[in-house]
Each structure stands twice: as C-alpha cells, then as structure tokens.
Amino acid sequence: MLPVMIAGMGTYLPERVVTSAELERDWNLTPGWIMRVAGIRERRYADRETVAGMAAAAGRRALAAAGMTVSDIDLIIAASSAPQQTIPCTAAFIQRELGAPEGASACFDVNATCLSFLFAMQSAAHLLAAGSYRAALVVSSEIGGLSRNPADPASACLFGDAAAAAVLTRAPEGGASRVLWAQFATYSGGADLTAIPGGGSLHHPNDPATTPEMNMFHMDGSGVFRRAAKVLGPFVDSFLARTGWSHADVDVVVPHQASRHGVELVSTRLGFRPDQVVNNIAERGNCIAASIPLALAESLDAGRVSRGQRVMLLGTGAGLTLGALGLVF
Amino acid sequence: MLPVMIAGMGTYLPERVVTSAELERDWNLTPGWIMRVAGIRERRYADRETVAGMAAAAGRRALAAAGMTVSDIDLIIAASSAPQQTIPCTAAFIQRELGAPEGASACFDVNATCLSFLFAMQSAAHLLAAGSYRAALVVSSEIGGLSRNPADPASACLFGDAAAAAVLTRAPEGGASRVLWAQFATYSGGADLTAIPGGGSLHHPNDPATTPEMNMFHMDGSGVFRRAAKVLGPFVDSFLARTGWSHADVDVVVPHQASRHGVELVSTRLGFRPDQVVNNIAERGNCIAASIPLALAESLDAGRVSRGQRVMLLGTGAGLTLGALGLVF
Numbered sequence: 032m033l034p035v036m037i038a039g040m041g042t043y044l045p046e047r048v049v050t051s052a053e054l055e056r057d058w059n060l061t062p063g064w065i066m067r068v069a070g071i072r073e074r075r076y077a078d079r080e081t082v083a084g085m086a087a088a089a090g091r092r093a094l095a096a097a098g099m100t101v102s103d104i105d106l107i108i109a110a111s112s113a114p115q116q117t118i119p120c121t122a123a124f125i126q127r128e129l130g131a132p133e134g135a136s137a138c139f140d141v142n143a144t145c146l147s148f149l150f151a152m153q154s155a156a157h158l159l160a161a162g163s164y165r166a167a168l169v170v171s172s173e174i175g176g177l178s179r180n181p182a183d184p185a186s187a188c189l190f191g192d193a194a195a196a197a198v199l200t201r202a203p204e205g206g207a208s209r210v211l212w213a214q215f216a217t218y219s220g221g222a223d224l225t226a227i228p229g230g231g232s233l234h235h236p237n238d239p240a241t242t243p244e245m246n247m248f249h250m251d252g253s254g255v256f257r258r259a260a261k262v263l264g265p266f267v268d269s270f271l272a273r274t275g276w277s278h279a280d281v282d283v284v285v286p287h288q289a290s291r292h293g294v295e296l297v298s299t300r301l302g303f304r305p306d307q308v309v310n311n312i313a314e315r316g317n318c319i320a321a322s323i324p325l326a327l328a329e330s331l332d333a334g335r336v337s338r339g340q341r342v343m344l345l346g347t348g349a350g351l352t353l354g355a356l357g358l359v360f
Numbered sequence: 361m362l363p364v365m366i367a368g369m370g371t372y373l374p375e376r377v378v379t380s381a382e383l384e385r386d387w388n389l390t391p392g393w394i395m396r397v398a399g400i401r402e403r404r405y406a407d408r409e410t411v412a413g414m415a416a417a418a419g420r421r422a423l424a425a426a427g428m429t430v431s432d433i434d435l436i437i438a439a440s441s442a443p444q445q446t447i448p449c450t451a452a453f454i455q456r457e458l459g460a461p462e463g464a465s466a467c468f469d470v471n472a473t474c475l476s477f478l479f480a481m482q483s484a485a486h487l488l489a490a491g492s493y494r495a496a497l498v499v500s501s502e503i504g505g506l507s508r509n510p511a512d513p514a515s516a517c518l519f520g521d522a523a524a525a526a527v528l529t530r531a532p533e534g535g536a537s538r539v540l541w542a543q544f545a546t547y548s549g550g551a552d553l554t555a556i557p558g559g560g561s562l563h564h565p566n567d568p569a570t571t572p573e574m575n576m577f578h579m580d581g582s583g584v585f586r587r588a589a590k591v592l593g594p595f596v597d598s599f600l601a602r603t604g605w606s607h608a609d610v611d612v613v614v615p616h617q618a619s620r621h622g623v624e625l626v627s628t629r630l631g632f633r634p635d636q637v638v639n640n641i642a643e644r645g646n647c648i649a650a651s652i653p654l655a656l657a658e659s660l661d662a663g664r665v666s667r668g669q670r671v672m673l674l675g676t677g678a679g680l681t682l683g684a685l686g687l688v689f
Binding site for chain 1: 410411441442443445446448449450452453455456460462464465472473475476483486487489503505506542543544545548549557560564565566567572575576577591595677678679
C-alpha cells in the first residue's frame with residue numbers, strides 16, 4: 032500500500048474522427064460489420080500530430096488538473112507500445128515539447144504494449160513513495176498509423192489514436208488516496224499471438240528481407256481470447272485477495288478497451304456487474320497503451336470516478352501479459 | 361537506501377570478433393584511425409544471434425552465479441536501446457527463451473538508450489525493497505546491426521554487440537549490500553545530438569518518405585561532449601552528496617563505455633583516479649545499454665569488484681540524459 036495519488040489527469044484526442052462506416056466503404060466490408068464484431072462506431076486518427084506532441088498536450092492538461100506546472104515534475108515516463116523514434120526515448124521528446132526545465136526531470140520509456148501505463152504507474156508509485164521523486168508525469172500516447180494492416184480489417188478496424196496522462200504525487204497524510212497493489216503475469220507461450228515483428232533488431236527496417244507486412248500489426252484474436260480466458264479468473268482472484276477487496280467492493284473497473292469482446296473478457300466475464308465497468312470502446316476504439324488511462328480520465332471528467340473510490344485498472348497486453356492495478360482514487 | 365543486492369551477473373558475447381583494422385580496410389580509413397579517435401581495438405558482432413537469445417544466455421549465467429533457477433524469477437526487465445520486435449516487449453521473448461515458467465513472472469521493457477540498465481535497476485530495486493517481487497532479472501542486450509552507419513565511420517566504429525544480466529534480490533539482513541541512490545537528469549535540448557530518427561511512429565518503416573539513413577545512428581559527438589561536460593560536474597557532486605560518499609570513497613567507478621573520450625568524460629575528468637575506473641572500451645567498444653552492466657560483470661569476474669565495495673555506475677545517454685547509481689556491492 033503506497034501513499035501515492037493521481038493528482039490530475041489529461042487527455043488529447045486528434046480532431047479527425049474516422050467512422051466505421053468510412054472504413055467499411057474503404058475496405059469493402061458489409062455495412063455494420065465493424066460495430067457487430069468489434070463494437071466500435073468511430074475512433075480518432077492523428078494527421079499531423081506526433082506521439083510526443085500529443086503526449087505533451089495531454090500532460091499539460093493533467094498538470095492543470097493537478098494545479099501544477101511543468102517545473103513541478105521531476106520524472107517523465109512515456110508508457111506506450113511504440114516510440115516516436117528508436118533513439119532517444121520518447122520521454123525526452125515529451126520534456127522538450129512541454130518546455131519543462133532542462134535537467135530538472137528524469138526521462139525514460141516503459142513498454143509492455145497495452146499494459147505500459149500500468150507497469151509505468153507501478154514503478155512510478157514505488158519511486159514516489161520512497162521519495163526518489165516528488166511528482167511524476169506518466170503518459171501514454173499512441174499513433175497506430177502505418178502499423179494498421181488494411182489487409183487484416185479485423186485488427187486494423189480496432190485502433191484509435193489518443194494520448195492520456197496522469198500526474199502522480201505523494202498522497203496527503205490522512206487522506207484516503209493510495210495505490211494498493213499492482214500485479215502482472217506474462218505467458219510468453221502466447222508471444223506470437225499479438226505482434227508487430229518489424230521495427231526492431233530482428234527485422235530491421237533496412238534489411239532487404241523485411242517486408243511491409245512485418246511492420247504491421249498481426250493478431251490471432253481468438254487465440255488471445257482463449258488463452259487469456261483460461262488464466263484471467265485465478266489472476267483476478269489472487270489480485271483481489273492481495274487488495275482485500277471483493278468483486279462488489281470495487282467501485283469502478285477500468286478495463287483495457289481491446290474490443291467489445293475484449294472489454295467483456297476483463298470485466299463482466301470475471302464477475303463484475305456492467306454498472307461497475309467503464310466502456311468507451313464504441314467512440315474511442317482500442318487506443319493501445321493509452322486505452323486504460325483515457326478511459327479513466329474520461330470517467331473522471333464525467334464524474335464517474337471520484338476521490339476515495341476503489342478503482343481497478345485491468346487488462347491484457349501482447350506478451351501475453353495480464354495486469355491489474357488497484358487504487359483508492 | 362534499499363536493502364537490495366546484485367545476487368549474480370552474467371554476460372554473453374557473440375563469437376565474431378571484428379577488429380578495428382578490419383573496419384579501417386572496409387571503410388578506407390587510415391590504419392590506426394579508430395584506435396586513435398575512439399580507443400577501440402576490437403568489438404563483437406552478432407551473426408545469427410537475436411537480442412532475446414543473447415539476453416537469455418546472459419540471464420542463465422547470472423542465475424547460475426546467483427545460485428538460482430529460472431523458476432525463482434518473478435520479474436524480467438529488458439533494458440535496451442531497441443527492442444527485438446515492436447510488439448510484444450523483448451522481456452516476454454526473454455521469458456520464452458529462458459524457458460521460465462508461464463505466468464510466474466512479469467515482463468516489461470525499459471528504454472533510456474545507454475542508461476536503460478540504470479533506470480531499470482532503480483525501478484527494480486524499489487519494487488524488490490517494497491516486496492512487490494522477490495527476484496528480478498534485469499538484462500541489457502544490444503545488436504547494433506544495420507543501425508550502424510558505414511557512411512559515418514566516426515559513430516559506426518564505436519558499437520559492439522553484447523548482453524549483460526543481473527539478478528537482483530533483497531539483501532540479507534546484517535549484510536553490507538544495498539542500493540544507495542540513483543539519480544538522473546534529462547537535458548532534452550540535446551535530444552537531436554544522438555538519434556536514430558526511424559523505427560518509430562515519426563518515420564514509420566513503411567512510410568515511403570523514410571530513408572535508410574533515418575534508420576541508422578547519428579551522433580554529434582562533440583556536441584554531446586560539450587553539453588555533458590558543462591553539467592556533469594554539478595550532477596556528480598549532488599549525487600555524491602546524496603550517497604554521503606567523497607570521490608575517494610568510491611571503490612570502483614563503472615562508466616558507460618561510449619568511447620575513450622566518453623569514458624574519460626564520466627570518470628577522470630570528474631576527479632576520479634584512473635585506478636578507480638573500469639575500462640573495457642578497447643576490447644568491447646560501446647555496447648550501448650549493455651555497456652555498463654558488461655563492464656561491471658567483467659570487473660566482478662576479474663575480482664576487481666567484491667562484496668561490500670562501494671560501486672558507482674555512471675554515464676550519459678541519448679536524451680541527453682545523465683545517470684548515476686550507487687551501490688554497496
């Protein structure tokens with residue numbers, strides 16, 4: 032149990048709305064197919080935005096919500112599935128885009144695909160609780176762009192672009208806010224179920240053997256579903272045992288918004304009531320690492336999450352990894 | 361001060377030795393030029409190895425040195441400048457290559473280029489100290505490959521391939537081992553001084569506007585040197601003030617092996633005596649994130665570092681970021 036709180040959150044959504052009807056026309060799909068299989072009506076696509084620019088916009092709003100300025104931040108973690116450049120880390124570009132003072136913050140990236148925000152929040156919470164830093168900006172910013180594979184509409188239709196940021200600080204003594212427990216488990220037998228094989232050392236962009244397909248997203252959706260369904264129940268039971276919460280004690284479940292079935296997989300199928308579960312998949316699509324913090328930030332804006340409530344962030348990510356983080360908001 | 365220790369280390373070096381004489385012939389350089397400007401006589405190049413395969417080999421040796429098995433590990437952090445694939449994270453592939461039990465460890469990647477290992481060790485140490493995990497495998501594994509730019513021999517000649525791993529555990533009570541303090545500062549005004557612009561969302565591998573040059577390493581070496589030289593002195597003074605150590609108290613300084621001048625920049629130029637400083641640049645080159653843990657592991661093997669000694673890991677990385685971590689080994 033860590034005396035750490037989310038002091039403020041902020042989001043950035045690209046202006047351009049891409050409806051499923053538009054994608055169905057472009058990809059010659061039956062009208063209504065995307066809503067039926069994925070539960071997604073529309074999503075945003077970045078046009079001229081960069082990952083760091085979107086992250087900085089979300090970060091500025093999170094700082095404003097926390098009543099803080101860029102000078103108050105001494106740790107910046109970029110927590111996304113892909114960087115802006117291979118080198119340097121995206122967090123350094125976010126420091127620059129924010130105009131945060133030179134030398135006053137430490138910048139590094141955390142990557143665990145869709146669970147990047149949860150892992151980053153776990154590390155940041157421990158670093159803040161121990162006094163290594165005073166205030167951390169944890170940002171997930173995703174631009175799917177050319178990684179979407181139009182030849183595989185079942186996955187390409189899922190992804191939306193977005194950024195979401197949280198300012199973490201030590202919680203005031205006597206208050207309810209705290210980070211209770213974070214738990215992760217990787218099942219690497221499923222490492223190939225969700226993949227972009229390219230972009231790294233294995234299939235270097237300059238290797239003539241690297242094909243354009245390798246630089247795009249591939250997913251065996253039903254394989255992920257089957258594997259995850261087997262292990263999620265015991266994982267969540269063990270997580271709840273550590274927090275001391277029952278299913279009913281959780282005020283708000285914020286699941287990763289993978290798809291309609293993906294949301295059900297990590298919420299109602301696990302025994303949570305629909306009214307406990309945040310769901311923005313229809314309007315936002317799957318925003319990869321930004322998905323969970325975006326859903327949390329939008330719940331906060333909508334008054335659905337408030338101070339003192341028991342919030343559970345929960346999802347699966349490529350790896351295959353399961354992750355959950357419990358906090359008293 | 362965290363009751364955490366390095367229980368064991370291991371390394372993996374590809375078999376293939378590439379001498380500077382060979383590179384000078386290939387690139388039409390004056391014989392002896394690389395040794396003169398960079399202080400590097402030879403380095404290793406991976407042939408058929410993968411980043412995860414090298415990491416697993418180093419990891420197995422680190423586990424053996426710690427007297428542990430893959431089943432003892434519940435956290436795997438891949439701490440490198442580049443992943444094996446864009447998705448999933450490299451740590452998941454390391455779990456699979458190690459044959460570590462499914463679901464028994466959490467896997468994520470940390471990226472801060474040459475300082476990745478130090479950031480990963482800072483987070484891991486806090487997570488272990490708080491009891492979130494029992495034993496962490498932190499691995500840096502680097503294959504420069506096609507990111508080396510033969511048109512820029514001044515940078516291309518620097519890089520060697522290697523992997524180095526550390527098993528971190530809680531330190532036994534009553535022992536001397538502990539992690540004292542880690543400190544980082546990013547100066548993003550220098551973000552463009554060291555870069556691979558490609559490989560991420562900004563210059564996607566499938567974007568026709570992405571050139572092969574964008575997927576290769578670029579460095580303004582003297583720009584990095586000038587900027588870092590200005591800020592390193594006060595940074596190290598403030599780091600030492602936090603640890604309570606004087607310059608003379610440090611038994612072993614393990615600097616990032618950027619180049620001959622890079623090693624001097626973060627060691628003797630800061631007031632450390634040459635006999636305090638580990639230096640393997642001539643035989644290993646700059647192994648990016650693997651550089652610091654490789655130098656530490658080799659010092660350990662050579663009997664240069666032993667239990668109870670005050671060890672300072674220190675370097676600069678793209679960002680531009682300064683980093684230091686102090687431990688009683």
